[in-house]
Amino acid sequence: MSREVTLYHPLVLLYGLGTSVTIIGGYSLYHRYFRRIKRAIEIPSYYFRKRFIYGKVTSVGDGDNFHLYHLPGGFLSGWGWLRKVPEINRFKELKGETIAVRICGADAPERAHFGRPAQPFSEEALIWLRQYILGRWLYIKPLHLDQYQRVVAKVLVLKWTGFKDVSEEMIKIGLATVYEAKAGAEFDGKESIYRKRQTKAQKKKLGMWSLNKKDLQTPREYKNKYNN
Numbered sequence: 001m002s003r004e005v006t007l008y009h010p011l012v013l014l015y016g017l018g019t020s021v022t023i024i025g026g027y028s029l030y031h032r033y034f035r036r037i038k039r040a041i042e043i044p045s046y047y048f049r050k051r052f053i054y055g056k057v058t059s060v061g062d063g064d065n066f067h068l069y070h071l072p073g074g075f076l077s078g079w080g081w082l083r084k085v086p087e088i089n090r091f092k093e094l095k096g097e098t099i100a101v102r103i104c105g106a107d108a109p110e111r112a113h114f115g116r117p118a119q120p121f122s123e124e125a126l127i128w129l130r131q132y133i134l135g136r137w138l139y140i141k142p143l144h145l146d147q148y149q150r151v152v153a154k155v156l157v158l159k160w161t162g163f164k165d166v167s168e169e170m171i172k173i174g175l176a177t178v179y180e181a182k183a184g185a186e187f188d189g190k191e192s193i194y195r196k197r198q199t200k201a202q203k204k205k206l207g208m209w210s211l212n213k214k215d216l217q218t219p220r221e222y223k224n225k226y227n228n
Contacts, residue, residue, distance in 0.1 A: 034077065037070045040099045040151040043142050049188075052139040052156075058088050058098055060134050063108025063125030064176060065150060067098040068140060088135045100150040104143055104186040105194050106167040106176040107219040109208060116226050119217065121208045125175040133157055133166060143186040154188045165190070172197040174207020180220035 037043055037053065047053065055068040069086055071079040079085055086094055109119035111126065133155070140153040155166040170176035171194050178194045179185050187194060202209045208216065217225075 034072045036072055037099060038097050039149075040101070040145055041149055043099070043145075043151060048142045048144065052141050053099070053153075054137065054139055055099070056085055056137050057133045057135060058086055058094055059091065060126065060130045062111060063122060063129055064106055064170070065100065065102045066129070066133065067094070068101050068138075069094065069098050071137065074137070099140075100148070101140055101155065102146055102148075102150040102152045103155050103167050103170075104152050104188060105154075105179050105190060106170050107179045107181075108170065108176045109219055110222050119208075119219065119222055120211060120215070121175060124207070125170065128173070128175055129166075129170070132169070139163075141188060143188060144184070146184055152184065152186045154190075168194060168197055172201060172206075174201040174204075174209045177208075177218050177220070180218065 043053070053068070053070055054072070054074050055070040058067050058069050060066040071077075071085065073079070075081070077083070086097075108125040108129075109122035110116070111122045112118035136157055138155060138157040140151070140155050142151045142153050144152050146152055156163045157166060158164075167176070168190065171178060178191070178198050179187075201207065208218075
């Protein structure tokens with residue numbers, strides 16, 4: 001005589017438990033590793049100072065900030081061959097879909113805005129950053145959110161000679177200073193390296209350091225002048 005299987009049979013309960021664990025585990029895995037982050041304010045707290053976010057730079061708005069389209073899982077998740085990666089400079093199409101990033105530890109010369117004049121080398125800094133990262137797939141390490149809802153982050157881009165720290169590279173060629181404000185300063189452990197790079201750029205009179213002392217004004221001095 002065959003044994004009747006009920007909803008409370010151990011095998012049914014075991015299969016049900018296994019299915020539930022699989023579903024919950026799959027959702028947790030997706031949420032933690034494969035869910036696309038659309039804005040800086042959506043970055044989970046466990047990413048900060050611990051994990052990197054991989055994505056494509058879709059626009060560069062200033063000498064020290066840009067927008068990143070998150071590509072969770074990268075090429076292996078189908079981005080670029082099964083899943084569409086957005087083109088650059090599509091502001092309207094990508095509204096609310098990209099992470100606003102402020103590079104950590106570096107401050108580029110200010111461009112003209114709000115009726116204020118542009119600083120020398122502000123355009124050069126913007127052009128350099130666009131040429132260096134626009135359209136590139138790179139990594140950012142979130143450090144904190146600033147008052148403009150941007151994530152202040154370490155930015156690493158792969159070049160032929162290995163991964164490059166964008167902040168360090170800008171400071172090294174005199175197109176940014178080491179970040180001078182006390183509030184919101186983030187270096188991810190590299191402040192001493194950034195300062196050494198800046199000292200060398202000053203000695204070589206690179207970028208903004210080629211200006212006469214009377215004409216030289218750091219980005220922080222510029223901001224303090226106009227904010228006051």
